[in-house]
Amino acid sequence: MRELSGKGLLIIDSLHEPDTKKPWSFKEKLLLGLAPREYLSQIMRNPLNWAMCIILALGVPLIVYRFVFGLGTVTHSSNDYPWGLFLGFGLFTMVPLSASGFLLGTTVELFGRRDFKPIERLALLNGLLGYLFAVIYLLVDLGQPWRLHYPMFVTWGTAAVLFLVGWHVAVYLTVQMMEVSEAFFEWANWPLAKLFIKRITIGLTVAGIILSTLHQGALGALFSYAPSKVHPLWYSAPYLWIFFFCSSIFAGLGMVIVVSTVVKKTMAWRCDDNFLENLDRLTIGLAKGASMAMVTYIALKLIGIAHDNEWAYLATGWGLWFMLEMAVGVIIPLILFSVSIRRNLAGLARFAAFMTVFGIVLNRLNTAIIAFNWNLYQEIPHIFEIIIAVTLFTIYIITYRFILYRLPVLYSWKPAPFREYSTAVEKSHFPGKEPAQAGVFRRTAK
């Protein structure tokens, strides 16, 4: 795409072709203004696509295989490790990395920090896709995924933590779809729908905070059911949910920095100047937020160890592993964030964000798989399980890229001339009336 735009290809960022004022057709929007053949050759040229193709060729048949012949054919069918990579990575890691949606929503919409606006939509989209794929991982893992609606409508287990997780993730997914749909409505030119979403933004954002606080924490609380299985250093009955909630803050912020870095490197053509020029400043801003959450997290972890008097465990092999996780995933990134904030080094903050995301992956895998059943035996996931997990993540990347290429997430949709807009509104509002009576709308315009 970079080459093509260099050759003078128009990048679609408004309803109309700028010169002829002819509206872009749906097909043109979908194919990024390229002819089908150009679009295909553009796909073929990218070596990453070939790599992803190979992964899909291996993994998609395995997913089909799993549904035809059962979970036992792609996992070790372990009765001791009932939750493997699909949940350990797919659910417990993807969800905290997707906390970005509610964090930036709160910052911009609720606290009125409009200066974070350029990155808000990326954070919202990151949240939506993370949750969506967490649910897809869950569907692959559930024994009977076609019963997913049971806890909603058929049989309620209200005293269970998972009941709360199920409801909250379902509701929050809906909330996030509504939040992100604003970008879609601009792209698809449905101004009334966009107007509706804008009206309820604050409500959606507050709902997002409530739901996120509870289900991010609830994922941790799920492991409080297993006091004799999770290693004491990772376990804490009263605080586990706070650990998970607090770490989801820097996980989400770190993930936004990581994604924005990748985006800047690989699809700068799609970003507008507003995004690119502000990105360094925003990265430092996000790093500030993340480092505050990290300090809190370290303090909470120390309280957790002190509360159950687990200091002696630190001197064991598990203790070393625990301290390594804390050092690589929290303490070193925290130091790097601090330096980057003080010296205004966005590059360093980006590096620290990669470490942060890695640290979260490690922490969640430790809790769910590695330090789980620490006094029993170590489970190494089945190779097919790993391939399916990687495949689903590849589909996540493809979906992510597909949306970023098209919807106004990294760029602002150039608004239609006012006349066009009010006509569109009116046509759907007062069918049959002439667009000349647009005065009532003009009154509220700036």
Added chain:
Amino acid sequence: MKGITRRKFILAGMWGATAVIMNGKAAHGKADFEGYPEGMGVLVDLTRCVGCRTCEAACNNEQNLPVPDRPFYDQSVFDEVHHDGKQKRRTDENAYTVVNRYDAEGSEEAVYRKIQCNHCNEPACLTSCFVSAYTKTKEGAVIYNPKACVGCRNCMIACPFRIPAYTYSKALNPVIKKCIFCYDTRLVNGQPPACIEACPMEVLTFGHRDDLIKIAHERIRMHPDVYIDHLYGEREVGGTAWMYLSGVPFEQVGIDTTLQKDPILSNASEFLSNVPVVLAVWPALFMGFHLLATGDNRESGEENHEPERKEE
């Protein structure tokens, strides 16, 4: 402008209220249930077990489980270990009860121990299940409804005794498999489970749980030289219907002696009790932050919904 604010505030409040109603029950998960007064139980006396595996055979027959490769009189299964010797045989989809052999210190003879579902008073599997697939019956059995199960396997995570097993091999209708105290075929008619009827050594005593506790302590009092002075299951994780007496320290026969005395649910109750608080307080708190943070520019077109605002 104010009207919109108030409407939004109410909207947010309603979100919270709906959620409180939906989750209200979660907070009531009390962890002090001590079992039904008429609940039955089983006392397992490990000093009497000779490892004949008759109970395994009886269970297999009663529950119509597939016939295993090695016959039930084959004692070589006791040498079976998994995962580099770190695990002995455990319950699975084809065996709801399993006997293992242990070489305990201070005991010249090998000690055998039968495992099966202990039918907790306040079962972790039941309280962790988000579709209420488990039921603790008044007779004391913990039974499972395969028609409700979604297959999340949270019960397997929660069970402190690692009892529930999953039929991973099934593609269309995988379910949890575990001992159900022969509830539907026997217990509901007042009969003891198949394994107890089959045991030739009177290892297993069937009766009201309350009576069994008295019998067990009586045995310990009569033979302090034979028994460890502890009835395992009397208080562990809130009490279990199946309880163990042993002549050797419990940890030497593969029993987890580090388990808490409170039911497993009590670990999650602190989180669950915070749920309604968050639902009730957060809307007002964050709407308040919102008003404080954006109060100034509210009048200057903050609520302007024209799409031109995107250019800011």
